[in-house]
Amino acid sequence: MRNQQKLSVAIVGAGIGGLAVAAALRKHFIEPVIYEQAEAFARVGAGIQQSPNAVKVHRWLGIEERTRAVAFTPATSLNRDALSGKVTNDHPLGREVEARYGAPYLTMHRGDLHDALASIVPNESIRLGKKLTQIRERGARVELTFADGSEAEAEAVIGADGVHSLIRDHVTGPEQPRFTGRLAYRTTFPAALLRGVDIGSSRTKWWGKDRHIVIYFVTADRDEVYFTTSQPEKADWMTKESWSMKGDLGELRDAFAMFHSAVQRVLAAAPEVHKWGIYERDPLPVWSKGKVVLLGDACHPMTPYMASGAAMALEDAAVLARAIDESDTLDGAFRLYEQTRKPRASMVQTGSSANNWMRNETNPDWLYGYDASRVPLRSSLAAEASTYYEA
Ligand SMILES: Cc1cc2nc3c(=O)[nH]c(=O)nc-3n(C[C@H](O)[C@H](O)[C@H](O)COP(=O)(O)OP(=O)(O)OC[C@H]3O[C@@H](n4cnc5c(N)ncnc54)[C@H](O)[C@@H]3O)c2cc1C
Incomplete structure (x- = not known):
């Protein structure tokens, strides 16, 4: 955009997408300010899979060397029957995936990914302890009010405020998410606690009839393990979407008592x-309103079954920054961004709900082959064909 270096941009949320879009805008000489509700960044106990399409954004942002140094590179995506242990699909990752898509498949600690992104955004542009409570568009400016009573304004606002986004309510009205009746248990813990139990060098998903568990290392040194599950909620209450809520280990172990002994040994080791x-949630009808645009989970929250929510937030960040750079107006930029990203993000959102990704032989070219730093931006409604694959 003309004079874009003078465009004042506020980003709400310093999670994966907020930090990534800040770094991406800085590549285009825009210096945004990020407002984050947390008083400090915490190392949330979670692993994260970064498929080659996500790692291509790491490369474009300049953090690939750092993430590759700390992350684990699983040899395969191993899918096994929960009871018999029979392999239903063993999809090669490691060198094969890198040779095919030009980037590796990594599994890592979410905190390490967050740290890497934070390292390329200056501290002074991140305002911590700023919980957004109100957003108003007034003429050419957008006004933000925070819980501590302070205010800020900008010419453009990016809502990267995650799954419970207040900015989404501003853009599309209050939403009614549907509880699936299921919950995910997750934890990271030192591999030493496994006391010799071998989890192998794959990212392994054990598929039961109505539940599953995914297990993998999150560090290059294989000294930290992660698992995440999905299973029916046994009571009739609705568990919240929360990174900090504790779960009951006894209930978890009972829920997986019929699974293969290899799984039970891992659950027994978790502290x-x-x-x-x-x-x-359904795909949103629109992604922006006036001078306010959404990104990441605020825009297309999804179930975790394709392990792609953060990857989508990273891709959004790259495309939104490029669209702002290439467009004459903010309105045009937001349209270009939505046209480029919506078909793909909606496809992943829908595919995640189905929860069958990789269970049997699967061709992931359309997902892993995408490069958000180079995908053509769509200026027409021909966006349906917006997946970009180059082997
Ligand atoms: C169990 C589980 C496993 C997952 N595994 C994977 C995986 O393997 N791979 C993958 O790619 N994705 C995975 N995901 C999805 C991934 O974690 C999310 O898609 C990703 O974090 C989205 O990034 P985001 O920046 O949109 O939101 P977040 O990273 O959640 O960041 C939102 C930020 O906004 C801040 N915020 C919220 N409200 C306000 C406010 N009012 N004012 C100021 N700040 C605010 C929050 O504090 C937070 O810092 C998983 C999710 C779950 C639940």
Whole structure:
């Protein structure tokens, strides 16, 4: 955009998407300010899978060397029957995936990914302890009010405020997420606690009839393990979507008591666990309103079953920054961004709900082959064909 270096941009939320879009805008000489509700960044006990399409954004932002140094590179995506242990699909990752898509498949600690993104955004542009309570568009400016009574304004606002986004309510009205009746337990813990139990060098998903568990290392040194589950909620309450809520290890172990002994040994080693209610939402009708635009979970929250929510937030960040750079107006930029991203993000959102990704032989070219730093931006409604694959 003309004079874009003078465009004042506020980002609400310093999670994966907020930090990534701040770094992406800085590549285009825009210096945004990020407002984050947390008083400090915490190392949430969670693993995260970064498929090649996500790692291509790491590369474009300049953090690939750092993430590759700390992350684990699983040899395969191993899918097994929960009871018999029979392999239903063993999809090669490691060198094969890198040779095919030009980037590796990594599994890592969410905190390490967050740290890497934070390292490329200056501290002084992140305002911590700023919980947004109100947003108003007034003429050419957007006004933000925070819980501590302070205010800020900007010419453009990016809502990267996650799954419970207040900015989404501003853009599309209050939403009614549907509780799926399921919850995810998850934890990271030192591999030493496994006391010799071998989890192998794959990212392994054990598929039961109505529940599953995914297990993998999150560090290059294989000294930290992660698992995440999905299972029916046994009571009739609705578990919240929360990164901090603790779960009951006894309930978790009971729920997986019929699973293969290899799984039970991992559950027996875990010292604590968190739980997260799994909710569903439909794709949003629009992604922006006036000078306010959404990104990441605020825009297309999804169930975790394709392990792609953060990857989508990273891709959004790259495309939104490029669209702002290439457009004459903010309105045009937001349209270009939505046209480019919506078909793909909606496809992943829908595919995640189905929860069958990789269970049997699967061709992931459309997902892993995408490069958000180079995908053509769509200026027409021909966006349906917006997946970009180059082997
Ligand atoms: C169990 C589980 C496993 C997952 N595994 C994977 C995986 O393997 N791979 C993958 O790609 N994705 C995975 N995901 C999804 C991924 O975690 C999310 O899609 C990703 O974090 C979205 O990034 P975001 O920036 O949109 O939101 P977040 O990272 O959640 O960041 C939102 C930020 O906004 C802040 N905020 C919220 N409200 C306000 C406010 N009012 N004012 C100021 N700040 C505010 C929050 O404090 C937070 O820092 C998983 C999710 C779950 C639940």
